[in-house]
Amino acid sequence: MKHVVVVGGGVAGLETASILVSMGYQVTLVEKEDVPGGHVKRWHALFPDVRPAAEVLAAILEKSEKGIRMQYNTEITSIQHRSNRYALVASNGWQVEADAVVLATGFELFDARKKEEYGYGIYDNVITSADLEDMFIAGKGIHTLQDKAPQRVGFVHCVGSRDEKAGNLYCSKVCCITAVKQAIEVKQQLPQTEIFCFYMDLRMFGRHYEELYKEAQEKYAIQFIRGRLSEASEDKEHRVVLKVEDTLLNKPLKIAVDLLVLMSGMVASKQTQAFRDELGMTKDEDNFLKPVDGILHSNLSGVEGVFFSGTCSGPKNVADSLADARSAALAVDKYLK
Amino acid sequence: MATIRQFGYQVSKDRQIDYDNNSRNLIRKVLEKEPSLNNCISCGTCAATCSAALYTDFSLRRLILLVRRGETESLKKETAKCMLCGKCQLVCPRGVSTRHLILQIRYQLQESGQKTEF
């Protein structure tokens, strides 16, 4: 029986692995943490239908319980080609051999500290979109560091994306709709709170995204201001004071918010980049993995027997990651047959 | 014969941007010297950080659009408001070489000698 190793136990890795099992392959899934689920397990609800992330994850995990060999707490550090097979070695000394390798090594969130002028890690009440999901999951309400319910919340789009100064020219795709979703969730919990989204372009590319945007305006009175944050400062009351240009009014605008949420973008994970270099795969400008052909062969790495699944080859939402993961399984099957 | 003007009426100046008749000369010359102008996405970060924009109605984002559309009438007055401090360059997400761009616009306007000729 042919053996496939899937590196990374996020939703993409899990989906590819469970499909390969159903196709009759022996599959080992290697995950660096002690639980599966990757980024999705840190999410409270998914856009656009604000559906519990835990429910989606549970459905994916249920399939994966059947027949995948799960190897947790193991971080693969080296993948080497040895006459038609691959030898994988982990930092804890664990080793395995495979006939094919699927990279499902995903993404990391952009480290918002790098945008120093936005004050993450400096001011009390600047958090990231991921921190806000943590707050939703904790279930103790939306609050400032001073434990007050915010009267005004600001969302800053494109943090670490579409920004030459941050070294990332690309759009992370999911953060516009995430901001809209999170703004609605905050408003549902705090109906009196004023909410502002600061954006350059609103990219509602997915099905039902535009509708959610309209709902945010119509039902929740979220305000959208077209201007990119230039800098933030902190006042005596620990509020965050923002400087943007209201570009549609052609005037600089100053506004204090009690909580500022930075929509951190997606960057290629360090592990992804390390494998790319070790296996001699082409480096794409954005550091994500570059498929042989982005339209026709999005799962082929260009290295025989090595395949991509999910966000290691670029920003994707959960649905697109899963679709990509399924097509990765087909590509592996075609190769091993 | 009394004209309409004598009765206090005025002919309003057309507000529309006459793109077909506006001259492309300035934008062509400026782009030659500073091609990064084309990268601007009108995000307004420059204008938000600009010290001049706080006290005058100056906006580099708007200035760039005026140049692009060939709306050159107010440019000389506009560019004079910039203090060339370069703060905008530090924040621009598209790497527009803002200071050099403003200098080029000023220079080209000066070269032409007449602010409305372009």
Ligand code: SF4
């Ligand atoms: S999805 Fe929206 S917030 Fe995210 S990088 Fe793209 S434009 Fe910016």
Ligand code: SF4
């Ligand atoms: S260089 Fe000019 S436009 Fe730029 S921030 Fe300084 S004054 Fe404003």
Ligand code: SF4
């Ligand atoms: S900051 Fe750069 S991209 Fe944004 S409006 Fe100014 S020049 Fe254009």
